[in-house]
Amino acid sequence: MRAYDLIVIGGGLVGGAVAWGAARLGAAVALLDEGDIAFRAARGNFGLVWVQSKGAGMPPYAHWTRRSAELWPELAGSLAEATGVDVALRQNGGLAFCFSEAEYQAREDLIARMHNESGGSGARMIGRAELRAMVPGIGDGVVGAAFCPMDGHANPLKTLRSLQSGLEGFGGDYLPGRTVDAIDYDGGFTVRAGAERFLAKRVVIAAGLGSRRLAPMVGLSMPVSPLKGQIIVTERLAPLLDYATHVIRQTDEGSVMMGDSQEDVGFDIRTTTPIMRDIAARNLAALPALKDANIVRVWAALRVMTPDGCPIYEQSLTHPGAFSATCHSGVTLAGAHALALAPAVMAGELPPSLAAFNAGRFDVSQA
Amino acid sequence: MFRRLEDPRAEIEFDFEGREVTAREGESVAAALLAAGLRGFRATAVSGASRAPWCMMGVCFDCLMEIDGLASRQACMVTVTRGMRVRRQRGAKALDGAAAPFDDDEGEFA
Numbered sequence: 399m400r401a402y403d404l405i406v407i408g409g410g411l412v413g414g415a416v417a418w419g420a421a422r423l424g425a426a427v428a429l430l431d432e433g434d435i436a437f438r439a440a441r442g443n444f445g446l447v448w449v450q451s452k453g454a455g456m457p458p459y460a461h462w463t464r465r466s467a468e469l470w471p472e473l474a475g476s477l478a479e480a481t482g483v484d485v486a487l488r489q490n491g492g493l494a495f496c497f498s499e500a501e502y503q504a505r506e507d508l509i510a511r512m513h514n515e516s517g518g519s520g521a522r523m524i525g526r527a528e529l530r531a532m533v534p535g536i537g538d539g540v541v542g543a544a545f546c547p548m549d550g551h552a553n554p555l556k557t558l559r560s561l562q563s564g565l566e567g568f569g570g571d572y573l574p575g576r577t578v579d580a581i582d583y584d585g586g587f588t589v590r591a592g593a594e595r596f597l598a599k600r601v602v603i604a605a606g607l608g609s610r611r612l613a614p615m616v617g618l619s620m621p622v623s624p625l626k627g628q629i630i631v632t633e634r635l636a637p638l639l640d641y642a643t644h645v646i647r648q649t650d651e652g653s654v655m656m657g658d659s660q661e662d663v664g665f666d667i668r669t670t671t672p673i674m675r676d677i678a679a680r681n682l683a684a685l686p687a688l689k690d691a692n693i694v695r696v697w698a699a700l701r702v703m704t705p706d707g708c709p710i711y712e713q714s715l716t717h718p719g720a721f722s723a724t725c726h727s728g729v730t731l732a733g734a735h736a737l738a739l740a741p742a743v744m745a746g747e748l749p750p751s752l753a754a755f756n757a758g759r760f761d762v763s764q765a
Numbered sequence: 766m767f768r769r770l771e772d773p774r775a776e777i778e779f780d781f782e783g784r785e786v787t788a789r790e791g792e793s794v795a796a797a798l799l800a801a802g803l804r805g806f807r808a809t810a811v812s813g814a815s816r817a818p819w820c821m822m823g824v825c826f827d828c829l830m831e832i833d834g835l836a837s838r839q840a841c842m843v844t845v846t847r848g849m850r851v852r853r854q855r856g857a858k859a860l861d862g863a864a865a866p867f868d869d870d871e872g873e874f875a
Contacts, residue, residue, distance in 0.1 A: 535860075633837055634810035636859035651811045652857040687860040692837055 400571075402428045404744065405589050405598040407578050407612060408605035410440035411554065411728030412735055414561035415473075416602050419740025421568035422476070428596055429565055430576040430589065437607050437624070437665070440728055442699020443554035444629060444657050445649070446642055447489060447730050450521045450546030454508060457516035458754040459708045462734055464519060467548045469733030474552065480567050483560035485552050486650040492549025492642040493533070495540045495684050505544045521546035535638055539683045543643075551642040553649065554729050561736075578605075581615040583717045602743055604723040606702045607665075617716030619757040620724055624665055624700035628673045629657040630681075632691040639685065646681050654691060656681040660701075667698045701726040704760075711739065711755040713748055721748070722757065767799045779849040788845040795821060795828045795840035798851070806830055806840060810857035830854050 402425075406417040409431025417429040449467050453460025467489065474487040496502035502523065509521045524532075525542045532545075562572045576591040581601065589596040603612050603620065613620040634652030645658045659673045674696060682688055702724055704710055709725035721743050725731055742748050774789040781798065788797035795818040798806065805815040807829050818828035821841045828840040832851050836858035840851070 634857040636857045638860055690835075690860050691858075 399595040399597060400428065401597040402426045402571075403598060404428075404600045404602065405430060405587065405596050406602045406604055407589065408432075408603065408608065409562065409572065409574065410438065410604070410606055411443070411558055411561070411732055412440075412606070412723050412725065413602065413604035414440070414558055414565070415728075415732045415735035416604060416723060416740045416743065417570060417572075418561045418565045418568070419736035420744050421565050421570040422736075423741060423744055424568075425744055427565060427568075427570035428598070429562070429570065429572045430578060430591060430596070431572065431574040432577050432605070432608060433575045435577075436605075437667070437700045439606050439699055439702050439726075440554065440558050442627070442629065442667075442697055443729055444627070444655060445551050445554045445647065445729055446492070446644070447487070447550040447552055447733075448492060448642075448644070448727070449519050449548040449730070450492060450494060450544055451508065451512075451644075452727065452730070453516060453708070454512050455515070456706070456708050456754065458751060460512060460516035460519070461751065462709070462755075463727070463730060464548060465738065466731045466734035467550070469737045470550070470552070473733045473736050477557070477560040477564055481560040481564045483556050483563070485557045485560060487550065487552040488642070488650070489548065489550030490641065491545055491547040492551075492644070493529070494544040494644045495536075496542050496544070497539055497680075497683065499541060502542045509544055519546055519548050521548075532641060533639060533685075535685050535687050537683050537686045545641075549642055551647050551649075552729055557729065557732060561732075578612060581612070581720075583616065583720075587616070587717075587719065600719045600721070600743060600746075602721045602723055606724065607700060609702075609722065609724050613722055616720035617714040618712060618720060618722045619760070620704075620710055620722050621757070621760055622702050622704055622710075622724055625703045625726070626659070626661040626663050626666060626698055626700055627657055628659045628661075628669055628677060628698045629655055629696065630674060630677055630693055631655050631695040632688070633694050635691060638687065643684075645677075646684060653694075654688065665700065667700060669696045669698045706759070709755050710757050711748060711752045712757055719746070766802065766804075769800050777845060777847045779845050779847065779851060781851045782853065786851075790845075792845050793821075793841050794830065794832060794843045794845055794849070794851055797845050798840065805853065807854040808856060813856065 404427045406413045406429045421427040452463040580590045582588040587601045609620040632654040639648040646656045712722045714720040816827045819825045823842045830840045832838040
């Protein structure tokens, strides 16, 4: 039986960031990670730090996302200093390509709406000439783009690894192969995983798709469901794309990642040819030179989606000290999770700015 | 380093960076260049480390070369043809076809 200040259940990007952020403040932290039987969204991530379209209709989400993007350089710098891992953060702006006048108009409307709702992110529409100057190889079928200077990208696997090794560097325990069976409460928490017992005053449930099962153990609700995405990765290529985009990005080491498919097909992580064909076709339209790139990897992974696509953060009313944390943007929100959410959890209270992320918003009786 | 067994197959010539190299009919580009004594076949995209054929059966991707103007081809899986043009590949492939110059002497024949 081991006692901690905080137990985080879920060793992905959300749990890893919260655990690292708490350990950085001096807390004794255990990070319980189920293992490779879990769906592991953090290992299939595309790697965007993406601001421009997050939080339409939900200004607190837009503000939280921007805050995270602003905190990311501090996170990346701290991780590099503590673990020696360069997570390849690049925040020089991101592009959302528009493939028709209708798409361009819809995107322009979205940016205007978000500006009115939640203030400026610096996002603006750019026409073909300016886009061609930014992306010389852009295809003729792209009529323009939305550009947001706060957008960027990072290496999700290096981020995950450095959060875990950084946690251990602060004296925390990264504990893989632990499936949580039950959580007992008597003013403090006893987390049971197989024959093991872990004690703490505070628990954070950040177990991705596993959260739905765990949350009710401590009086929380996390009604998350899977949304499949497939990704194509090319061989390493000489630099051809300076900016992150919503569908394609080139990593610091030259690989080109293509994706952004969305399929509501349950717990299915098979790759499929029709979706791969769609992804390839759309990205060939954006960057025709890719026709000569060799594909070296494909995979599918499951996004962790709440009913409205916005995160859930909440402290349990019946089990004070238990918190929920989930979202589908583990990379984008890593800065906020590590440097804002973790301190709030350790202080024992979420700030008013996170009140809108209460899962009670999904309660139909509310209406 | 490598020596051919007695080989009755016909000799054919191909071009390696401006030099004429003799292969045997049916040989892969990798086998022919190993037999000719080439040591470094490419430099990796990230660290620039020198690489040579390893598996010789299309799995390891360490023998990538530019063959007839196409970069990132697996030299162990491409059969030599007469007059074929082969170059070492340094770093990542460029999609516009421009190949990075190879300015070290790692590719010298041993």
